[in-house]
Amino acid sequence: MVAFTLNGEARTLDVDPEMPLLWAIRDGIGLTGTKFGCGLAQCGACTVHVNGMPTRSCQTAVGDIEGASITTIEGVSGKIGETIQAVWAEFDVPQCGYCQSGQIMSAVALLTETPKPTDDDIDSAMSGNLCRCATYHRIRAAIHETANRLET
Amino acid sequence: MLQFLPKHNAVGPTRRQFLLGTAVTTAGFAVGYRLMMAAPANAQTTPAAVQANPFQTYVEITPENRIVIHSSQFEMGQGSYFGIATLVMEELDGAWAQVHVVGGYGNTALYGNLAWGGAAQGTGGSTSMSSSWERYRKAGAAARAMLVAAAAQRWDVPAGEITVASGVVSHASGMQARFGDLAKAAAGMPVPDDVPLKPRDKWAQIGSDSLKRYDSAGKTNGAQTYTIDLKIDGLNTAVMIHPPKFGAEIESFDASKAKALDGIVDVVQTPRGIAVVGRDMWTALKGRDLVEVTWNEEKAERRGTAEIMAEYTKAADDPGAATARDDGNTPAALASAEKVIQGHYEFPYLVHASIEPLNAAARINEDGTIDVWGGHQMPDLYQAAAAQVGGTTPDKVRLHVMKTGGSFGRRAVSDADLIIEAVSTARALGPGKPVKVQWTRENDMRGGRYRPAYVHAVEAGLDKEGNVVALHDHIVGQSIAGGSPFAAMIENGIDPTSVEGATNLPYAIPNLKVELTTTDVNIPVLWWRSVGSTHTAYAMETLIDELAAAANRDPVDFRLSMLGHHPRHAGVLKLAAEKAGWDKPLPEGRFRGVALHESLSTYVAEVVEITFNDGNDFKVDRVVCAVDCGTAINPDQIRAQMEGGIGFGLGAILQEELTLTGGVVDQENYDTYMPLRIEQMPRVEVHIVPSDEPPTGVGEPGVPPIGPAVANALRAATGKTIRKLPIIKNLSA
Numbered sequence: 096m097v098a099f100t101l102n103g104e105a106r107t108l109d110v111d112p113e114m115p116l117l118w119a120i121r122d123g124i125g126l127t128g129t130k131f132g133c134g135l136a137q138c139g140a141c142t143v144h145v146n147g148m149p150t151r152s153c154q155t156a157v158g159d160i161e162g163a164s165i166t167t168i169e170g171v172s173g174k175i176g177e178t179i180q181a182v183w184a185e186f187d188v189p190q191c192g193y194c195q196s197g198q199i200m201s202a203v204a205l206l207t208e209t210p211k212p213t214d215d216d217i218d219s220a221m222s223g224n225l226c227r228c229a230t231y232h233r234i235r236a237a238i239h240e241t242a243n244r245l246e247t
Numbered sequence: 248m249l250q251f252l253p254k255h256n257a258v259g260p261t262r263r264q265f266l267l268g269t270a271v272t273t274a275g276f277a278v279g280y281r282l283m284m285a286a287p288a289n290a291q292t293t294p295a296a297v298q299a300n301p302f303q304t305y306v307e308i309t310p311e312n313r314i315v316i317h318s319s320q321f322e323m324g325q326g327s328y329f330g331i332a333t334l335v336m337e338e339l340d341g342a343w344a345q346v347h348v349v350g351g352y353g354n355t356a357l358y359g360n361l362a363w364g365g366a367a368q369g370t371g372g373s374t375s376m377s378s379s380w381e382r383y384r385k386a387g388a389a390a391r392a393m394l395v396a397a398a399a400q401r402w403d404v405p406a407g408e409i410t411v412a413s414g415v416v417s418h419a420s421g422m423q424a425r426f427g428d429l430a431k432a433a434a435g436m437p438v439p440d441d442v443p444l445k446p447r448d449k450w451a452q453i454g455s456d457s458l459k460r461y462d463s464a465g466k467t468n469g470a471q472t473y474t475i476d477l478k479i480d481g482l483n484t485a486v487m488i489h490p491p492k493f494g495a496e497i498e499s500f501d502a503s504k505a506k507a508l509d510g511i512v513d514v515v516q517t518p519r520g521i522a523v524v525g526r527d528m529w530t531a532l533k534g535r536d537l538v539e540v541t542w543n544e545e546k547a548e549r550r551g552t553a554e555i556m557a558e559y560t561k562a563a564d565d566p567g568a569a570t571a572r573d574d575g576n577t578p579a580a581l582a583s584a585e586k587v588i589q590g591h592y593e594f595p596y597l598v599h600a601s602i603e604p605l606n607a608a609a610r611i612n613e614d615g616t617i618d619v620w621g622g623h624q625m626p627d628l629y630q631a632a633a634a635q636v637g638g639t640t641p642d643k644v645r646l647h648v649m650k651t652g653g654s655f656g657r658r659a660v661s662d663a664d665l666i667i668e669a670v671s672t673a674r675a676l677g678p679g680k681p682v683k684v685q686w687t688r689e690n691d692m693r694g695g696r697y698r699p700a701y702v703h704a705v706e707a708g709l710d711k712e713g714n715v716v717a718l719h720d721h722i723v724g725q726s727i728a729g730g731s732p733f734a735a736m737i738e739n740g741i742d743p744t745s746v747e748g749a750t751n752l753p754y755a756i757p758n759l760k761v762e763l764t765t766t767d768v769n770i771p772v773l774w775w776r777s778v779g780s781t782h783t784a785y786a787m788e789t790l791i792d793e794l795a796a797a798a799n800r801d802p803v804d805f806r807l808s809m810l811g812h813h814p815r816h817a818g819v820l821k822l823a824a825e826k827a828g829w830d831k832p833l834p835e836g837r838f839r840g841v842a843l844h845e846s847l848s849t850y851v852a853e854v855v856e857i858t859f860n861d862g863n864d865f866k867v868d869r870v871v872c873a874v875d876c877g878t879a880i881n882p883d884q885i886r887a888q889m890e891g892g893i894g895f896g897l898g899a900i901l902q903e904e905l906t907l908t909g910g911v912v913d914q915e916n917y918d919t920y921m922p923l924r925i926e927q928m929p930r931v932e933v934h935i936v937p938s939d940e941p942p943t944g945v946g947e948p949g950v951p952p953i954g955p956a957v958a959n960a961l962r963a964a965t966g967k968t969i970r971k972l973p974i975i976k977n978l979s980a
Contacts, residue, residue, distance in 0.1 A: 128469015193652025229894020
């Protein structure tokens with residue numbers, strides 16, 4: 096039995112402690128915004144926050160998150176997260192949309208840590224998130240725009 | 248139970264038998280494809296087969312006041328649902344908040360792709376807008392007229408006094424009704440024969456630069472659901488074990504250890520491999536590790552790509568097996584040319600590698616019907632495949648058209664791979680037991696259906712004045728259509744998907760010969776975003792650039808001098824060059840390259856700027872793209888597709904390559920097969936040529952020019968044309 100906080104709510108899960116957090120969230124709890132892309136921490140589609148840190152849930156065992164606070168795309172809130180979501184839609188960033196949960200989780204973490212990121216900051220923070228539709232150009236623009244809006 | 252399966256459950260060529268029997272579908276696709284190749288831009292003038300009641304076919308209006316548009320075209324991220332909704336909304340005058348789009352299927356007369364002559368329903372060849380241009384505007388206009396007629400009757404006023412705006416029908420007397428209030432009555436009105444469409448100068452939706460996609464919110468908060476996210480009562484998850492080599496067959500397998508694992512529901516053999524069914528993904532994956540399989544590799548492809556490419560290179564120097572274009576006398580013109588450039592190009596296998604690994608779900612019902620959920624890019628074909636494997640008729644198959652996390656061609660697969668796996672697994676489990684087959688990334692990477700590998704042997708000659716007098720291209724590689732339901736599109740030994748982009752070279756070259764040798768390799772191949780143009784554009788546009796250099800001519804002027812009869816090609820080239828500041832000098836260490844290509848009736852020119860240091864250390868900084876796709880329906884989506892196509896194509900030519908050793912695929916995941924990442928994405932500017940021509944597609948045509956434009960910039964930097972892809976690996980070799 097593992098106890099943790101998910102999107103602000105206390106949860107317990109009685110699953111194989113080796114089960115990746117990704118499948119615990121998706122199949123165990125039924126929140127499907129966090130996506131499976133590679134199972135090898137190569138694509139970033141499964142990115143969630145563990146105690147505020149962007150983390151690949153496909154390579155995080157449930158047994159290791161005892162007592163942790165997990166945030167998924169469904170739990171994104173606050174000024175940074177909500178501004179990012181609004182700008183993302185306004186800039187028509189998503190195409191297929193499949194990787195975007197992970198992109199947004201990484202972007203929230205970036206802007207929390209670095210309120211005014213440079214292109215290089217964006218590249219290094221977002222490099223782990225693949226987008227096969229290659230919406231990168233707009234992701235970069237949307238992060239800059241979010242930073243500008245949050246500044247004012 | 249599965250007595251209809253082939254004896255050895257072969258996973259090689261015999262699986263084609265499943266679909267080769269569907270003669271109607273086969274003929275339909277072939278006829279359609281030829282029509283598309285012949286006259287794509289005029290395809291929408293093909294008359295619709297039926298005068299359908301729009302409310303029962305394309306534009307359903309619910310009592311809750313929702314506008315539910317039934318789309319003939321599949322949504323995989325490229326924005327086809329948004330484009331079709333734009334066409335409907337232009338004529339219907341609804342409110343965007345009402346709009347919901349779902350995938351239609353099961354009626355070729357209604358949903359057949361008009362760019363393919365309406366012969367089959369399917370999404371491909373960037374035809375969604377050309378197919379829908381008249382169909383969905385007419386549907387919207389007819390629905391509007393019927394709503395007005397219903398209101399006129401209800402209010403007893405002349406129809407001409409009624410106005411419609413933002414989903415509200417009004418009369419000057421103050422009477423108003425929502426669409427939903429009138430929907431039932433409107434559906435009973437006579438369907439107008441010929442509703443006038445709004446003239447271009449009255450358009451408010453089509454061409455609007457400020458109109459944004461209606462479906463973005465769910466893609467930013469996790470609410471958008473894909474096949475992987477399905478929630479159905481009793482749904483189990485299956486993971487697949489596929490043959491380690493293409494064409495290998497199951498000799499025997501032992502699933503006893505897997506079945507003993509808590510949570511494993513069953514382990515079943517399908518025509519394409521073994522499905523391990525578990526209560527959830529993790530359990531199924533653990534069970535999969537416990538299944539022991541003995542393979543019979545007698546019929547398997549055992550060659551590696553090194554051997555295959557060596558064979559191709561040798562074949563490329565021999566005369567071609569078939570001739571696709573033969574203008575003038577190319578051998579004679581080459582023999583008397585002043586300067587000749589020749590070489591071999593090598594293009595590797597490429598994977599679609601959409602981030603949502605392939606999947607489909609199926610349920611056999613007690614009443615004999617079948618439900619199939621998935622990325623139904625070819626609904627007619629998938630209905631037929633599901634019926635065949637499920638032991639019923641296509642009309643008993645209900646499709647649930649899911650949006651998918653990409654496709655790039657991979658969801659339009661003639662052997663209906665995922666559909667067959669899901670339906671046969673569901674059938675083995677029995678009625679009322681739904682199952683989702685979910686591939687892993689490794690399944691996806693090693694599962695076949697790649698962009699074929701090709702070798703081009705090219706030779707081109709200049710005369711004393713620096714004019715191109717002859718060009719010869721011999722293309723060697725597998726046929727995508729061969730051995731599939733699309734085989735009928737092959738004529739005189741030419742699969743058009745192997746040579747497109749070379750056979751329609753626009754430049755005025757008096758002696759031009761394109762030959763094709765189709766190879767026999769048992770590695771499953773498929774269309775991959777922009778299909779033949781993925782390799783022909785690279786070979787042709789780097790060759791033309793090299794010829795320009797050999798003739799001491801500016802690459803843009805040189806091309807323009809040969810485009811007298813092709814104003815749309817010339818138009819995008821001039822626009823891209825102008826916007827890129829082609830004539831302005833660049834700082835030291837920076838270089839430009841240009842490429843021009845028409846694919847699927849859309850014209851695209853791209854100018855790139857790179858920073859080159861040395862060896863293979865370079866970066867693509869900026870891409871200026873000009874596109875002529877006729878009437879621009881959603882300008883911002885045209886830009887988005889050009890940007891995405893550039894990124895998709897750039898990753899491929901820089902670093903994507905699928906190789907095999909001894910018949911086994913070497914790459915399994917994104918650590919070794921590497922799509923573009925954000926730090927490699929250049930700045931992209933897209934300029935759209937204003938046009939009143941009918942719309943053509945934008946999903947694919949942004950891809951072809953980026954590779955040769957980058958290679959041409961690198962040649963400007965190094966003096967060397969990279970003829971073997973991917974570039975990074977071969978640049979300093």
